[in-house]
Amino acid sequence: MLDTHARKYVQPTIEKTARVFLKIGWSANHVTWGAFLVGASSGVFIYMQQPLIAILVLWISGFLDAVDGTMARLSKPSLWGTVLDITFDRIVEISVIVGLAFAFPASQWALLLLSVSIILSMTIFLTVGAVSEKKGMKTFYYQAGLAERTEGFIFFSLMTLFSDYLILFTILFFLVELFTAGQRLMEARKILSE
Template sequence: MIDTKARRYVQPVIETTAGGALRLGLTPNQVTVAGFLVGIGAAVSVYAGVYWLGLVLLWVSGFVDAVDGTMARQTKSSKFGTVLDISFDRLVEFGIIFALALRFPDVMWALLLLTGTILYTFSIFISVGAVADEEAEKSFYYQPALAERTEGFILLSLMILFTDYLLYMALLFIAVQLITAVQRLYLARRMLD
């Protein structure tokens, strides 16, 4: 929801950064890998209990993720780059959840359930993108919904910041994912039938 509504406000900064990376000779895929490594650094930091660093690295990886996509659209995007980008995004999110599960095994059940709801919601998203005949600026149809990447980062951030309330933050994230899944299924039914 935030990505769809607010992207135009941050897009100038993203485009400037993307242009700078291109002038340095970087490719979108190289920036994707860099963002992934920063995101894994975030997960390692969370596992180590250095939450503030994990939080900063998580958001840096998210920014870099936006930059690589803009770079691809400014040059020639590749289908492999899309696969790399989307799959690395999920690994970064999983890395944060896994790091929290290792640090707080008493709420591991909720984090496992959260992972399942993210997988289900993302399966709907990627399936609709694959079968939709809609034209899109990105290399696939991007189905807007309540929980997009920024909302996920906000919820992951709350989990990192408020570990004393990790169970409640995870349950909130699960609820948001379930609402998003129902929303995406409803919209898919309307669009695809």
């Protein structure tokens, strides 16, 4: 929801950063790799009981993830870049979940449920993107929903910072993901029946 509706407020900063990176000769894929490497370290920092560093690298990764997409649109989007971007985004999320699961074993059952809900929601998202003829500003049809990447990062940050309430935040995130999956499924039925 925030990615769709609040992006306009941060887009000028994202675009300025994208133009600087393009000017110094970086490609969108270079930034995608950078976002991946920075973001994937978040789970390690969570496990090492360094929550502030974990959250910092997670959000830097998220910012770079927005920058690489803008860079692609300002230059030449590539389908390979889209595959890398979506794959690396999931690996960063997996890193956070695995880091939390190893650091807080009692929460593993809730983190497993969360993982299942993310898989379900992303399966619908990616399938609709693949079969839909509609295209947005991305290389595929982007289904908005209650839980998009920013909401996920907010939940991951709360889960990491307030580990005493990890199971509560994880269950809330799980329910939001399930709701989002339902939203996306209903929208898919509508747009694919047209």
